[in-house]
Amino acid sequence: MRGGTVAVVGGSIAGCAFATAAARAGAGEVVVLERTRGRLEDRGVGLCIHDERAGELRASGALPEGIAAHRLERRRWVVRDAAAEGGRVIWEQTFPFHSYHWGLLWRGLRESVPDSVVYRQGEAVTGVAAIATGSAGAGVRHADAEVRAAGAEVRLAGAVVRPAGAEVRLAGGSVERYDLVIGADGYRSVVREAVCPESRPHYAGYVCWRGNFDAARLAELGGGVDPVPDAVTTVCFSGGTCVIYRIPGPDGPRVNWVLYAPPPRDGGLRFDDPTSFPPGGLTPELAGHLRALLDREFPAYWGRALALTDPADTFVQPIYDLESPRTAAGRLLLAGDAASVVRPHNTSGAAKALQDATALADGWRRCDSFEELVLGYEDARGPAGRELVALARRLGRAQVEQTPVWADMDGRGMEAWWQGQLAGAPGIGGRAMAP
Ligand SMILES: Cc1cc2nc3c(=O)[nH]c(=O)nc-3n(C[C@H](O)[C@H](O)[C@H](O)COP(=O)(O)OP(=O)(O)OC[C@H]3O[C@@H](n4cnc5c(N)ncnc54)[C@H](O)[C@@H]3O)c2cc1C
Structure with missing residues (x-):
C-alpha cells in the first residue's frame, strides 16, 4: 500500500x-x-529492554543503532540482614537486558x-x-x-x-x-x-517511588559492599520490592531505582482514577513514608544509597493496568x-x-x-x-500485593515462586513477534 x-x-x-x-x-x-x-x-x-527483543527490533529497524545502553547480566534478590550491610542474597537469576535512559532512548x-x-x-x-x-x-x-x-x-x-x-x-x-x-x-x-x-x-492498589542519582556518588557510602555494575538488585520487604540498576545518563552513569509499595493509608490520597493523582507529585506524606520504609526495611547500604537521590529527582506514580x-x-x-x-x-x-x-x-x-x-x-x-x-x-501480585516471607526463601523456593508467576510464559521482557 x-x-x-x-x-x-x-x-x-x-x-x-x-x-x-x-x-x-x-x-x-x-x-x-x-x-x-x-x-x-x-x-x-531508566528502563530496560531484553537483549533478544532489542536484537529483533534492531533488525526490523524499529530500534536505531547507537543509542547508549548499559549491559545487565544478573538480578540479585536481597533481604535486610543484620549481618550484611548490603543485605543477604536469597536468589540470583540471569537478567539478559540492557538498561536505557528514557531521554537518550x-x-x-x-x-x-x-x-x-x-x-x-x-x-x-x-x-x-x-x-x-x-x-x-x-x-x-x-x-x-x-x-x-x-x-x-x-x-x-x-x-x-x-x-x-x-x-x-x-x-x-x-x-x-x-x-x-x-x-x-x-x-x-x-x-x-x-x-x-x-x-x-485499573489502580493496582500500590504506587512506585522512583528516582535516580549520579552513580559516582556510591563511592561516598564506603563499607564493604561492592555494587556490581552488571547486576540489578531487588530489595525484598514485606509488602513490596525495589529494583535498583545502573543506566547511562547524559553526563555519565546513573543509578536508577523503582520502589513498589502501597501508599500511606492516612495520606488522604486518591488513586482510583488516573486523573486523581498526576505522576510526579511527591507530597510531604509520601516523602516521609518513603524515608521510614528505607529505615525500617532496607539493608543499610541500599537505604543510604537511595537517600542520595535529590528530592527533585524523586517521583511518585500510581500503578495502573x-x-x-x-x-x-x-x-x-x-x-x-x-x-x-x-x-x-x-x-x-x-x-x-x-x-x-x-x-x-x-x-x-x-x-x-x-x-x-x-x-x-x-x-x-x-x-x-x-x-x-x-x-x-x-x-505485581507476587512481588507487592502478596509477598512471601522473604527471609524464609532460598534459591529453590525463589525459583518455584518465579515459575508460578510466569505460569508457562517464557520469561519477562516480552515475547518474540510471530513471523
Ligand atoms: C516506573 C516505570 C518503569 C518502567 N520500566 C520499563 C522498563 O524497564 N522497560 C520498558 O520497556 N518499559 C518500561 N516502562 C514503560 C515504558 O516507559 C512505556 O511503556 C513506553 O515508554 C511506551 O510509552 P508510550 O510512548 O506508549 O506512552 P508515553 O510515554 O506515555 O507517551 C505518550 C505521549 O503522548 C502525549 N500525549 C498524551 N495525551 C495527548 C494528547 N491528548 N494530545 C497530544 N499528545 C498527547 C504525551 O505527552 C506523551 O508524550 C516503565 C514505565 C514506568 C512508569
Missing part, C-alpha cells in the same frame, strides 16, 4: 516509532501531534524520524472520531459502540457503512481529517476513548501504552511499543487497503498486549 495521510497522537517512544514506521512503509503524509511544549528529553528515567528514536514527517509540539488532541461512508455515499461521523469492531464494514443504525477516515480535534478548536489516526498517547489515551470507551485503567478488548476500530489504531497499560514489573513497555510499530510497518507493506491493515494489526497486537497485562498482574 502507498500513500495516505496519517496522524500520530503522542510523540513519545511509541509515537516516534510509529511515525518512522508509517513514513518508511510508504505513507504519503505523516503528522505527529504532541501536546508537550518543552523538552521531552527531561522526562528521563527518546532522542535516538526522534532523530530517526524521517524529515518528511511533520512533528508538531504543543498540539493537544481533545478527541477523535472515526468517519464512515454510508451506503448512500454520505459522510457519517461516528464514535459509537456499533462501529467499534475493526472490520471493513460495520453497521450504523441498521445501514452498512465503510470506515473512510478519522477526525482529530485539537485544543485550539480546529479539526483535521486523516486516512488513519494512531493513538500513541499513553495510559490516559484520548484515542482509546473512541476505540473502546468502556476500558478504564488496563487490558483493552481491541486495539483498532475503523481507521483508529492504538499503540504502546495507549493500547495496553502493563505494570512495569514486566520490563516490556518500550519493547512492546517498538514491536507494535514493527507490526504496522509489516502490515503496511503486505496490505492493499487500510481495512486489511487495521484488521491485521488487531490480530497481531491485540492478544500480545493482553498477554503482557496478565503476566504483569501476576508479577
Whole structure:
C-alpha cells in the first residue's frame, strides 16, 4: 500500500516509532501531534529492554543503532540482614537486558524520524472520531459502540457503512481529517476513548517511588559492599520490592531505582482514577513514608544509597493496568501504552511499543487497503498486549500485593515462586513477534 495521510497522537517512544514506521512503509503524509511544549528529553528515567527483543527490533529497524545502553547480566534478590550491610542474597537469576535512559532512548528514536514527517509540539488532541461512508455515499461521523469492531464494514443504525477516515480535534478548536489516526498517547489515551470507551485503567492498589542519582556518588557510602555494575538488585520487604540498576545518563552513569509499595493509608490520597493523582507529585506524606520504609526495611547500604537521590529527582506514580478488548476500530489504531497499560514489573513497555510499530510497518507493506491493515494489526497486537497485562498482574501480585516471607526463601523456593508467576510464559521482557 502507498500513500495516505496519517496522524500520530503522542510523540513519545511509541509515537516516534510509529511515525518512522508509517513514513518508511510508504505513507504519503505523516503528522505527529504532541501536546508537550518543552523538552521531552527531561522526562528521563531508566528502563530496560531484553537483549533478544532489542536484537529483533534492531533488525526490523524499529530500534536505531547507537543509542547508549548499559549491559545487565544478573538480578540479585536481597533481604535486610543484620549481618550484611548490603543485605543477604536469597536468589540470583540471569537478567539478559540492557538498561536505557528514557531521554537518550527518546532522542535516538526522534532523530530517526524521517524529515518528511511533520512533528508538531504543543498540539493537544481533545478527541477523535472515526468517519464512515454510508451506503448512500454520505459522510457519517461516528464514535459509537456499533462501529467499534475493526472490520471493513460495520453497521450504523441498521445501514452498512465503510470506515473512510478519522477526525482529530485539537485544543485550539480546529479539526483535521486523516486516512488513519494512531493513538500513541499513553495510559490516559484520548484515542482509546473512541476505540473502546468502556476500558478504564485499573489502580493496582500500590504506587512506585522512583528516582535516580549520579552513580559516582556510591563511592561516598564506603563499607564493604561492592555494587556490581552488571547486576540489578531487588530489595525484598514485606509488602513490596525495589529494583535498583545502573543506566547511562547524559553526563555519565546513573543509578536508577523503582520502589513498589502501597501508599500511606492516612495520606488522604486518591488513586482510583488516573486523573486523581498526576505522576510526579511527591507530597510531604509520601516523602516521609518513603524515608521510614528505607529505615525500617532496607539493608543499610541500599537505604543510604537511595537517600542520595535529590528530592527533585524523586517521583511518585500510581500503578495502573488496563487490558483493552481491541486495539483498532475503523481507521483508529492504538499503540504502546495507549493500547495496553502493563505494570512495569514486566520490563516490556518500550519493547512492546517498538514491536507494535514493527507490526504496522509489516502490515503496511503486505496490505492493499487500510481495512486489511487495521484488521491485521488487531490480530497481531491485540492478544500480545493482553498477554503482557496478565503476566504483569501476576508479577505485581507476587512481588507487592502478596509477598512471601522473604527471609524464609532460598534459591529453590525463589525459583518455584518465579515459575508460578510466569505460569508457562517464557520469561519477562516480552515475547518474540510471530513471523
Ligand atoms: C516506573 C516505570 C518503569 C518502567 N520500566 C520499563 C522498563 O524497564 N522497560 C520498558 O520497556 N518499559 C518500561 N516502562 C514503560 C515504558 O516507559 C512505556 O511503556 C513506553 O515508554 C511506551 O510509552 P508510550 O510512548 O506508549 O506512552 P508515553 O510515554 O506515555 O507517551 C505518550 C505521549 O503522548 C502525549 N500525549 C498524551 N495525551 C495527548 C494528547 N491528548 N494530545 C497530544 N499528545 C498527547 C504525551 O505527552 C506523551 O508524550 C516503565 C514505565 C514506568 C512508569
